[in-house]
Amino acid sequence: AQKITQTQPGMFVQEKEAVTLDCTYDTSDPSYGLFWYKQPSSGEMIFLIYQGSYDQQNATEGRYSLNFQKARKSANLVISASQLGDSAMYFCAMREGDGGYNKLIFGAGTRLAVHP
Amino acid sequence: DTAVSQTPKYLVTQMGNDKSIKCEQNLGHDTMYWYKQDSKKFLKIMFSYNNKELIINETVPNRFSPKSPDKAHLNLHINSLELGDSAVYFCASSQGTYGTQNTEAFFGQGTRLTVV
Numbered sequence: 001a002q003k004i005t006q007t008q009p010g011m012f013v014q015e016k017e018a019v020t021l022d023c024t025y026d027t028s029d030p031s032y033g034l035f036w037y038k039q040p041s042s043g044e045m046i047f048l049i050y051q052g053s054y055d056q057q058n059a060t061e062g063r064y065s066l067n068f069q070k071a072r073k074s075a076n077l078v079i080s081a082s083q084l085g086d087s088a089m090y091f092c093a094m095r096e097g098d099g100g101y102n103k104l105i106f107g108a109g110t111r112l113a114v115h116p
Numbered sequence: 117d118t119a120v121s122q123t124p125k126y127l128v129t130q131m132g133n134d135k136s137i138k139c140e141q142n143l144g145h146d147t148m149y150w151y152k153q154d155s156k157k158f159l160k161i162m163f164s165y166n167n168k169e170l171i172i173n174e175t176v177p178n179r180f181s182p183k184s185p186d187k188a189h190l191n192l193h194i195n196s197l198e199l200g201d202s203a204v205y206f207c208a209s210s211q212g213t214y215g216t217q218n219t220e221a222f223f224g225q226g227t228r229l230t231v232v
Contacts, residue, residue, distance in 0.1 A: 033219070035220055035221075037223075039157075043204065043225065043226050043228075044223065044225050044226065045206060045208075045223035045226075047220040047221070047222070050220055089157055091159065095219070103149070103161045103164055103172050103174075104149075104161065104221055105161075106158070106159040106160070108156070108157070108158055109157050109158075109159075
């Protein structure tokens with residue numbers, strides 16, 4: 001079974017509007033962390049935001065916020081006031097468990113295009 | 117002052133050759149990784165090292181051999197290169213090994229390997 005599912009291969013948004021990128025995950029471990037990364041066309045992987053499974057509040061980092069719905073196992077990324085520079089691939093990732101099992105499992109990614 | 121640097125950035129080589137990709141991190145992190153990103157942009161972990169010890173080996177062919185001379189370096193050597201090895205290889209590092217900690221992985225800029 002897929003551990004991380006990103007159902008939107010591509011999304012587009014008008015500049016200055018908000019956009020939500022979907023991510024659902026599958027784990028039976030009570031301890032896990034969820035991450036979002038951005039990969040622009042230049043290829044580097046840029047960390048955006050993190051949510052821990054025990055965090056009570058949704059994470060926010062500037063224009064990025066994570067809509068964490070634990071019961072639904074979803075961790076959607078919300079980008080507010082989109083900018084042209086937000087055009088990129090976005091990856092949701094999960095790290096499971098405590099005590100040494102420390103790999104990030106990535107979703108297939110969503111390509112976001114921001115239109116002027 | 118690049119945090120995670122890998123060389124070379126591009127590598128074009130013929131089938132059957134042996135090549136190496138080097139990675140160094142100056143973040144003082146304990147854990148380093150190699151990820152492979154295929155032509156569909158899917159990112160999959162290959163190896164993880166913690167303090168120079170191999171802790172994750174994800175069913176990677178024996179032709180791939182990581183080497184960690186110290187915790188700041190993790191090199192990847194590939195023997196007998198095949199066409200299917202063409203991909204972007206990312207080195208990454210993180211601090212800590214626990215799922216719920218904000219131990220995001222910092223990625224190098226990637227090495228685009230093309231086997232002809």
